[in-house]
Amino acid sequence: MKNRFMVFVLMSILLTAGCATSGGASVEQKRAAVEKMRSDVLSKLYADKPDVQQQIVNSAGYAVFDNANVNVIIASFGGGYGVAVNRQTGARTYMNMAEAGIGLGIGAKDFSIVMVFHTQQALARFIEHGWAFGGNADAAAKHKHQGGAVAAEVVVDDVTVYSLTETGLALQAVLKGTKFWVDNDLN
Secondary structure (H helix, E strand, O other): HHHHHHHHHHHHHHHHHHHHHOOOOOOOHHHHHHHHHHHHHHHHHHHHHHHHHHHHHOOEEEEEEEEEEEEEEEEEEEEEEEEEOOOOOHHHHHHHHOOOOEEEEEEEEEEEEEEOOOOOHHHHHHHHHOEEEEEEEEEEEEEOEEEEEOOOEEEOOEEEEEEEEEEEEEEEEEEEEEEEEEEEOOO
């Protein structure tokens, strides 16, 4: 029973990840929904950490993703969508993401990720290969502007990653892998 539930959750998230940008029926409407999410997330991040705006201005590029995550006792699953922006060329690469992990946790949360790429090589590697592995330990109890969330700012291999929790109730310590890939329908 527990295995069926976990398979159901994983399949639901993976199927949702591909449709996550369904802010409209056309490709243009879906891109517009991603761009609105990007703008909203950056505005929130700049309000919380104003110095990040200058960091992005001086960067090779950045990526912004919206993600939903579910923790079920010893497993964690998530999926979402976003866009990577090359600051040098202005090129945008629309992408999807999915994650799975093992570890102790319970709950669900909606959060956003902002990645700042300090070199063109780091940005290109992310767009071309898109894998990210790592551990995650956080606690979130937040609904809109009420509550709080604790998450780490991480710097790895010429990339700084910021996590912003939108809503959710989760307590987790998880080792997980995340796959980012180019959304062929939106590019």
